[in-house]
Amino acid sequence: MKDLLFENWEKLGQVALTTVVSFIILFLFIRISGKRTLAKFNAFDFVVTVALGSTLAYMMLAMVTLAEGVLVLLLIIGMQYFFAKLASTSDKMEHLINSSPRLLFYKGHYLKNHMKAEAITVDEIYAVVRHAGHEKMDDVLAVVIELNGEISVIQKSETETGESSMEDLKLPKN
Numbered sequence: 001m002k003d004l005l006f007e008n009w010e011k012l013g014q015v016a017l018t019t020v021v022s023f024i025i026l027f028l029f030i031r032i033s034g035k036r037t038l039a040k041f042n043a044f045d046f047v048v049t050v051a052l053g054s055t056l057a058y059m060m061l062a063m064v065t066l067a068e069g070v071l072v073l074l075l076i077i078g079m080q081y082f083f084a085k086l087a088s089t090s091d092k093m094e095h096l097i098n099s100s101p102r103l104l105f106y107k108g109h110y111l112k113n114h115m116k117a118e119a120i121t122v123d124e125i126y127a128v129v130r131h132a133g134h135e136k137m138d139d140v141l142a143v144v145i146e147l148n149g150e151i152s153v154i155q156k157s158e159t160e161t162g163e164s165s166m167e168d169l170k171l172p173k174n
Helices: 009-033 043-060 066-089 091-097 112-118 122-131
Strands: 102-106 140-145 151-155
Touching (some): 009 043, 009 066, 066 091, 102 112
Antiparallel strands (some): 140 151
16 A cells, blocks of 8 residues: 555655656647647647646546656646746747647638648638638638647738737748
């Protein structure tokens, strides 16, 4: 019964270290792999979800001691809080932790370099434009891949006044 609750301090330290390192590595791999792998999660949420799920599975199967599992959960939640705080207090950290939305189509032009970077084809853009209820690309001002990997279609506006939802995008000069 002793081993179920606590094995030794050295193993706890090892678990703490491997948790921090594994979390950072998994986060970097997800961040590098791009938005398409996230499907409605941002990289941050995805890493936390996978890490928490894996930890819980190991705990449930008694593959780690309860103390080790609790330590891992506390470290994951603590890192989530720490990185969220960093993102909310610094624009540079926010950009590093969370990806940025990216234009794929703007004012009649496909932004091929952005499409290539996000691994999006013209046919995929057509599909989301149709899904948004548009037949003509002339009705579309922009197509944007969002932070979570979803693709948004922005219809041309009748007016030029008011705040644009595209304020956070780097718009090409036409």
